[in-house]
Amino acid sequence: MQAAPSWRLYLVWIGLTVLMLIVVGRLVQLHLFDSAFLQHQGDVRTLRTEPLPAYRGMITDRHGEPLAISSPVVTLWIHPGQFPREEAAVRELAALVDRSPEDLARLIDRYADAGREFLYLKRQVTPDLATEVMALELPGVYTRDEYKRYYPNGEVAAHLVGFTNIDEEGQEGMELAWDHWLEATPGSKRVLKDLRGRRVRNLATLQPAEPGQELVLSLDLRLQYLAYRELKAAVEQHQADSGSLILLDARSGEVLAMVNQPSFNPNNRTAMNAEAMRNRALIDLIEPGSVIKPFSVAIALQSGEFSPEDEIDTSPGVMRLAGQTIRDFRDYGELTLAGILTHSSNVGVSRMILQLPQQMLVNYFDALGFGKATGSGFPGEASGVLPGTFNISRIKRATLSYGYGLSVTLGQLAQAYMALANGGVMHPLTLLRQETPEQGRQVFDPEVTAEVLAMMERATQPGGTGTQAAIPGYRVAGKTGTVHKLGSEGYQSGDYLATFAGIAPASDPRLVAVVLLDSPKGQEYFGGEVAAPVFRRVMGHALRILDIPPDAPQQVEN
Structure with missing residues (x-):
């Protein structure tokens, strides 16, 4: 059997050497010249800055009994462009948040077609309901921690204490008069998320949240x-x-x-009327x-x-x-x-x-x-x-x-x-x-x-x-x-x-x-x-x- 010509063997070695040099050169480029860019691109896909909610100041009577407090709740929201628009997914989600599947699908389509990236699904739900929704593992569905104002004494002190809107901004009574005093200042934090948008861990607090100040009324x-x-x-x-x-x-x-x-x-905001307020x-x-x-x-x-x-x-x-x-x-x-x-x-x-x-x-x-x-x-x-x-x-x-x-x-x-x-x-x-x-x-x-x-x-x-x-x-x-x-x-x-x-x-x-x-x-x-x-x-x-x-x-x- 005749041996292969030596020039062919040299050609193979030269080819392998060139390929190796290309790979090494690329590695050098990525590690020495493009590392900052690549790190930034990775961060863009996995690191997020999220708001850090703060609770509104409590209103109490003269003996410290609570008249208005802020309780932690969860808000559900959707990235319309990431959400799968299959009928089954919409139906499952709508059933949990008590909405019509047709209305929800229509709303998601409208936001997605407009290129919008944020849609409230349901504000201020209980942590248990939020857990049920997130267990569906639907892409594009996210949560946000918030606070909801609660009045332990109901209508007994309603006219004086007043109330806030869903964003905890004072609307009536002392909630309105002292809104600047009670108002909280939200902070921000850096979090690591996976490619499906799920939070993996908290990395750092960028700005600490500042709760509102307590207001003590003269009421007994x-x-x-x-x-x-x-x-x-x-x-x-x-x-x-x-x-x-x-x-x-x-x-x-x-x-x-x-x-x-x-x-x-x-x-109970549904039963409110101006005459009674x-x-x-x-x-x-x-x-x-x-x-x-x-x-x-x-x-x-x-x-x-x-x-x-x-x-x-x-x-x-x-x-x-x-x-x-x-x-x-x-x-x-x-x-x-x-x-x-x-x-x-x-x-x-x-x-x-x-x-x-x-x-x-x-x-x-x-x-x-x-x-x-x-x-x-x-x-x-x-x-x-x-x-x-x-x-x-x-x-x-x-x-x-x-x-x-x-x-x-x-x-x-x-x-x-x-x-x-x-x-x-x-x-x-x-x-x-x-x-x-x-x-x-x-x-x-x-x-x-x-x-x-x-x-x-x-x-x-x-x-x-x-x-x-x-x-x-x-x-x-x-x-x-x-x-x-x-x-x-x-x-x-x-x-x-x-x-x-x-x-x-x-x-x-x-x-x-x-x-x-x-x-x-x-x-x-x-x-x-x-x-x-x-x-x-x-x-x-x-x-x-x-x-x-x-x-x-x-x-x-x-």
Whole structure:
């Protein structure tokens, strides 16, 4: 057998050598010259930067009980271009997320055809449901960690706390007012994913997430539940259109309870309506009626023109002024200032005020905060309406003296009663817990408020209009109000606002409460009949819960 020519063998060796040099050259190129590019390309396919969610600040009551918290949830999303558009895959996925297969397929097709890379599948689902969806191992389906706002107390504190939208942005109430304080700052992290987009491991935190700050309200959740229960029962019992109640710390202006009816559940957005969402206590305006009379008496005493023993002739129970008639329930004859409050005499308080300088009544009403916001900072809080002092007519002064012709919120009314309870000093109304009360404003002399409180006590004793506000074991100072509602054709003869404002214990005031029932139906509609009993139940329990000692122990019932 003849051996192969040597030149062929050399040719093979040369070919192999060239191939080896090409391979070595390529390796050198990849490792020395293209390594950075290749590393970048690999990172692009496997490394991702993902948002690092942070939770919104918690809202609590004054004792740390949660009113609003953020719970971890999972959001499901799709990369439409990566998702297999087979009918079986769409059907399986749609069944888990409770969507129509046809609608889901149509949505995915539209996003994919438009070249879009992100489509929400379902926001804020439970981790269990997310696990079920990801177990399908469908390409293009991903998860994102988020937080969902939850309100443990439901509708009990809904009007004050408010709520957020799905992105945890404040929409109403304190959630809106303090959104900047509660808002979280998301961070970011670097993660390693496989080619199917599944996270393999977390590599590094690029920017740490910063949670929102905690907000501590002045509310006492124990008292809030109590007020909510009693107001709701009263609105249902008297078939009222709505109702509101505010309970204040008389020494600091802190709101310990604030409730409205109807209410709403912020955890169930499908059942919300604007009518139920309104915080009536701070937004709705009312003519206060006779609950204003203690201030008119205090102004008369402060002027130095009157003393508690002075008598005002109210006969014959009516008076004509500028073509209008002012009436009492009956002819009470001559009444002391205490008698004017006890019998709630419109004629008596009008004749008293008309003897004072023209501008004095409105000036003091302005100092009491009527016609201006309380300072609570609640979004949408109303300022009310107070007539100016310039050339105010006699009939206007008369009607103002018994609570007609001005508009106030329940919050303004409670704040003003604080001045009577606190030795003439009125603090700004606050919805936040205060370690030290804000600087107050001296409106009346302490001697004047002490005299007015003594007169208001008689209104809750036999013979007064507020006897159903009396609390066994405690001295109570208060005033009833029953106001004709204003309609399109003037005051409605059969439609009323029933109110009661009170202070306890009268010997050393600690709490102020104001109750309003709008349009109670049936035989009972006076403030002393429908609002005073609510005050008695709420204030009586609140005094005991706060361990405030009785100041009239001889009145305690066995």
